[in-house]
Amino acid sequence: MQQQYVETAPGVRLWTERRGDPEAPALLLVMGAQASGLGWPDALVDALAARHQVIRYDHRDTGRSTTAFDQHPYPITDLARDAVAVLDGLGVEKAHLVGMSLGGMLTQLVLADHPERVLSATLIGTCALSETLYKALDGTQVPVGELPGIAPEVLEMWSRPVEDKGPEAELDRRVEHWRVLNGDQLPAEDAYFRDLEARIIAHTGTHVASTAHARADDSHMLRTDELADSKVPTLVISGPAEPVFPPPHPHHLAQVIGGGGARVVEIAGMGHALPPAVQGPLAEAILTHTDAVRA
Template sequence: MLSRLLGVEMVVDVAPGVQVWAEEIPGPGEPVLLVMGADAAGLTWPDELVDRLAERHRVIRYDHRDTGRSTHAFDEAPYAIRDLAADAVAVLDAFAIDRAHVVGMSLGGTLVQLLLVDHPDRLWSATVFCTASLQGDPDLPGPDPALLRLWGELTDERDREQELDWRVEHWRLLNGAGVEFDEAWFRELEERIMEHSGREDKPAAHAAAAQDGLERDLTENTVPTLVIEAPEDPVCPPPHAAHLASTIKGATLVRIEGMGHAIPPALATPLAEAILAHTAAVG
C-alpha cells in the first residue's frame, strides 16, 4: 500500500505565469532532488522509495510543468525540454538549497545530464537511470514496438476508467518481465496521481516540447555520477546504460536486476540502497 507522507508543500514560480508544485520530505542529511520523467507528476516517485531516502536525506520531489498541480499551459506558452532543467534549479532556489544530490529517471535523467553541464556547482552528486546519453548513438536499440503502438494512443479521448486502464497497461509494458507486475499497486498509484492533479486526462505536453540544445559533452564532467542499468528497460534497453556511463567522465555503473522502466515496490529498496551508497561515498 502507498503511505501518505507528511511533507512541506510549495508553489514555485519558474516563468511568467508558470508555477510548479513541490514537496519537501524532512530528513537528516544533505538534500536529494528527485527529477521524474516525461509527462509524469512528482508523485510517480513512490513513497516506498522516498521514505527510504528520507531516512538519510532531506528529499524534494516536484511536478514538472503540465503535470500534477503545476501550471498546464503548453499550448499558450510552449517551452523547450531544456527549460525543464532550469525549472529544477528554480526548485532548489525556492527551498534555499545551494547544492543537492540529484536523481533523474527517464527524461529526468536527460535533465540531470543538462544540469551536469550547465550547473555542476549546484550538484553534490548525480544519479541517472532509464535514460539515454545526450551524445546519442544511432546503433543503440530503440523502444519496444508495443510501447510505440501504445504511445500512439497517448492523446486519445478516454473516460476515467478507460484512462486508468490505459495507464495500468502502460505501466505493465514499462515494468518489463524482470519482476512480477503488481497491477493493484500501479492502479492505486495512478488514482492517487489523478486525485493529486485534479485531472483525469493523460499529460502529453513534453512530447511536443522543443528538443534543440540537448546535445552536450560530458567528457569533462566533475560531479560524481552514478548510472544505474535497468536490464529489463523496454525504452532504453541495454547497452544504453553502459554507453551512457562511458560518455560521462568518472561515472560508475551499477546494475539492478529485474528493473524495467518503472519503480515497483519490489525494487524500491534496491534502488534506494544504490542511491544511498552513492551519496554516502560522495559525502
Template sequence: MTETMVTAGPLRLWTERTGDPGRPAVLLIMGSSAQGYSCPDTLVDRLVDRGVQVIRYDHRDTGLSSVVDVDRHPYGLSDLAADALAVLDAYRLPSAHIAGASMGGMIAQWLGVHAPDRVRSLTLLSTSPMGARPGDLPPPADRFLEHLADTAGDPPGVDADVALFRVMNGDVRPFDEPACRAMLERCWARAVDPSAAAHHGLIARMAGPDLRTPLSTITAPTTIVHGDRDPVVPLAHGEALAAAIPHAELHVVPGMGHVYCSPGLPELIAGLIRL
C-alpha cells in the same frame, strides 16, 4: 512532510519536502509527463532513512503545477532544467544530490553539464544520453511499440496507464498492480489538466546546442542505474552513459524494466542513489 508552491519565472510548481531540512538534499526529477508522486513513497522514505531530506516536484504541465500554452510558449529540456534550479533556489539549497529518471535523467545530465556547482552527485536512472540522436542507440522493444500502436485510439485514464505501466515494468519482475494503480489514481485525481502532460512529447523538437555539450565535462560523482529488461530505453543507453561520463559507476539491475512497480524495487533503487 511539507508541500509548497514555488515560483519558476511566470510558473508555479508544486513541491514536497520530506525529512529534516538540515540534512543534505536529494532532488528527485521524474520522467516525461510524470508527476512527482510517480516516484514511489517507499523510495522517498528509504532515502530519508539514509539521512537526507528529499524534494520531489511536479514538472510544468503535470499535477498541480502550471499549465503552459505551448503554442505561444514552446519549451525544451533546458527550460525544465531551469525549473529544477528554481526548486533548489526556493528551498535555498546551494546544491543537492540530483536523481533523475528517464527524461528526468536527461534534465539531471543538463544540470551536471551546465550547472555543476548546484550538483553534489548525479544518479541517472533508466535514461539515455541527453545529446543522443535518433539511430545512435537501440530503439524501444517491439512489444512496447506494439502496445503503443494497439492502444493509440483508446481513451486515456487510469486503466490505460496501468496497462502501459505493466508493459514498461518488463517481463521478468512481478508487476505490483495494486500499488501502481493506487499511484496512478492519485496522480489522475490531482492533475489540473491531465491532457497537458502530453506537451512533454514535443520537447525533442526543441533540441539545441546546449544538449550537445560533451558529457565528459561532467565532474559530479555519477551513478547510472539501468534495468537489463528495459523495454523503453534499452540497456545500451545506460552503457553509453557510463562510457561518456568520466568515472561513472554503472549498476545493472537484473530483470528491471523502465518503471519501479515491482515489490521491493523502490527500496533497492533508493539504496543505489548516490549520496
C-alpha cells in the same frame, strides 16, 4: 513533510514537496515526461529521506503545477531550468540529483550547465546526451544511432492517440502502459500501479492526460563536451528488462560522463518502472552513492 509552490518562470508555478531533516543534504528527484512528482513512490522517498532532505516536484503541465504549454509552448531545456529554479526557490545551494527517463536527461543538462549546483547525479532509464561512440566489450566502436532502440510494444502504445474516455478507462490505459514499461522479468503489479495512478489523478484534480512534453521542442540538448569534462560523481542504474533505453545504454552513459568515471549498478529485473520489488535495491544503491560522496 512540507509542500510549497515555487515560481520558476513568469507565470509558471511548480508544486514541490520536502521530506526528511531540513538540515540533511538535499536530494532532488526529477521525474520523466508527463509524470507528476508522485511518480516517485512514497516508500522510495521515505527510504531516501532517512538520510536526506528529499524534494520531489511536479513538472509544468503535470500534477498541481501550472498548465502552460498550449498557451505558451516551451522547449524541453526549460524543464531543466525549472529543476535549478526549484532549488533556488527552496533556498538549496547544492543537491544530489536523481533523474528517471526524461528526468535523467534533465539531470544531465543540469550536470553539464550548472555543475556547481550538483553534489552527485544518479541516472535511471535514460540515454546519454552525447555523440560519443559506445565502446563495446570487444573494442568495437558503435555510433549512438546504432544502439538498441525502444521496444516495439512500447512504440505501439506510444503511437496510440490519447483520448478522454472517462476516469476508469484512463486508469486502464495507464495500468497497461506500466505493464509494458515494467518489462518481462518481474511480475506485473497492476493493483499497485492502479492505486498509484488513482492517487496521481486525485492529486492533479483531473484524469485527462497531458501530451505537452511529447510536443515540446527537444533540440539543443546535446552536451557531449560538457559531460565528458564533468567532475560530478555519477551513478548509472542499469535495468536488464529496460524496454526504452535497454543495455548497453547505461554503460554508454558511464563511458560518456567524466571520461568514463561514472559507475554502473544493475537492479535485478528492473524495467522502465518503479514497482515495489525494485524500490529497496534502488534506495540502497542511491544511498550508497550519496554516502560515498559525503564521506
